Amino acid sequence: MTASAALTFFPGPSPASSVPPTDAADRSTTFQAVEGGTELHSGQTLVVAAYAGLWAAMMAWVLLQWSKQNALARRLDELEATLASVAPPGPAAAGARASAHRGDA
Amino acid sequence: MIPSTAARPSARGRSTTGFVVLLALATVLVVTALDVIFLRAPVERTMGIVQKIFYFHVPSAVCMYVGAAACFAGSVAYLEEPTDLRDSIGRAGAELAVLFGVIVLGTGSLWASKAWGTYWTWDPRLTTVLLSVLVYVAYLVLRAFAGDGQGERKFAAALGILGAGNLPIIHYSVRKWAGQHPTVITNKGGGLDHPDMKLALTLGFAAMISVAAVFLWLRIRGQMLESRAAHLEAEALDRGLGEGVTR
Numbered sequence: 001m002t003a004s005a006a007l008t009f010f011p012g013p014s015p016a017s018s019v020p021p022t023d024a025a026d027r028s029t030t031f032q033a034v035e036g037g038t039e040l041h042s043g044q045t046l047v048v049a050a051y052a053g054l055w056a057a058m059m060a061w062v063l064l065q066w067s068k069q070n071a072l073a074r075r076l077d078e079l080e081a082t083l084a085s086v087a088p089p090g091p092a093a094a095g096a097r098a099s100a101h102r103g104d105a
Numbered sequence: 106m107i108p109s110t111a112a113r114p115s116a117r118g119r120s121t122t123g124f125v126v127l128l129a130l131a132t133v134l135v136v137t138a139l140d141v142i143f144l145r146a147p148v149e150r151t152m153g154i155v156q157k158i159f160y161f162h163v164p165s166a167v168c169m170y171v172g173a174a175a176c177f178a179g180s181v182a183y184l185e186e187p188t189d190l191r192d193s194i195g196r197a198g199a200e201l202a203v204l205f206g207v208i209v210l211g212t213g214s215l216w217a218s219k220a221w222g223t224y225w226t227w228d229p230r231l232t233t234v235l236l237s238v239l240v241y242v243a244y245l246v247l248r249a250f251a252g253d254g255q256g257e258r259k260f261a262a263a264l265g266i267l268g269a270g271n272l273p274i275i276h277y278s279v280r281k282w283a284g285q286h287p288t289v290i291t292n293k294g295g296g297l298d299h300p301d302m303k304l305a306l307t308l309g310f311a312a313m314i315s316v317a318a319v320f321l322w323l324r325i326r327g328q329m330l331e332s333r334a335a336h337l338e339a340e341a342l343d344r345g346l347g348e349g350v351t352r
Contacts (some may be wrong), residue, residue: 052136
């Protein structure tokens with residue numbers, strides 16, 4: 001994008017002169033700070049909106065965690081039912097437990 | 106022994122409804138509190154806008170107490186009769202105490218940098234809060250790295266009970282010993298000058314405590330699921346199915 005095209009998209013404040021300056025240095029602008037500006041209130045509202053949005057997003061994440069826990073609980077239910085349907089505890093238990101403790105499963 | 110799972114789906118539905126209601130309440134309270142704190146409550150004359158940290162700082166401290174109290178209650182109950190639920194309450198309470206303790210210390214430091222000109226000083230209340238947070242960090246480190254046997258659980262429960270002993274010291278430190286930390290909500294002087302300041306603080310308490318309740322519930326449930334998974338793993342090993350399910 002050329003400099004002239006960029007100026008078309010992002011025009012600065014118009015100078016008082018009817019003839020627009022061609023040199024970029026002539027269009028230089030200084031932003032000056034002011035205490036208690038006219039848009040102070042809307043700025044505060046935006047800050048509150050930002051924080052509220054952040055908190056709402058966090059609550060949505062908490063809800064997502066809860067639903068994931070629900071899914072995990074359902075899987076554990078199924079696993080319990082499956083385990084209940086297989087053979088009861090037998091002599092293999094001691095060997096399997098020892099194997100798991102050694103970490104050589 | 107595997108417990109019956111027949112009644113679980115309906116119980117889960119009820120708890121989900123309760124949780125969603127609490128979560129919605131917490132969300133509404135937080136958004137309302139933010140609105141009142143930032144847009145309605147007036148700016149304090151001496152400290153300016155930084156005083157609004159107060160509306161998060163003090164409720165966070167109360168939530169730290171709530172977590173510590175849950176840890177204490179769960180620990181005492183666990184030592185009386187060990188169950189997974191009681192252990193989960195103790196552990197979730199410790200997590201909550203650390204979370205809100207860090208928030209208290211963080212917000213307090215930011216406020217102190219403006220009010221006292223330093224982020225940290227060894228004031229009695231600051232020091233005792235830091236000590237309390239470190240106790241609960243120790244509890245969580247113990248639970249994370251020392252295994253999950255009954256001996257480790259009982260040792261952690263004892264730590265949870267000992268940690269609660271520091272809470273009254275935090276509360277009275279600001280009155281008994283000289284320090285910089287102010288007292289605002291007391292029976293003798295101080296207080297909030299404007300009704301909207303009181304409203305902001307009340308909403309701050311309601312919002313933070315409801316958020317703490319949400320977190321506590323979520324973490325207790327998470328711990329219970331972990332315990333169930335561990336029991337199932339042990340049950341699978343008892344049935345000779347260890348190779349497929351061990352971690």
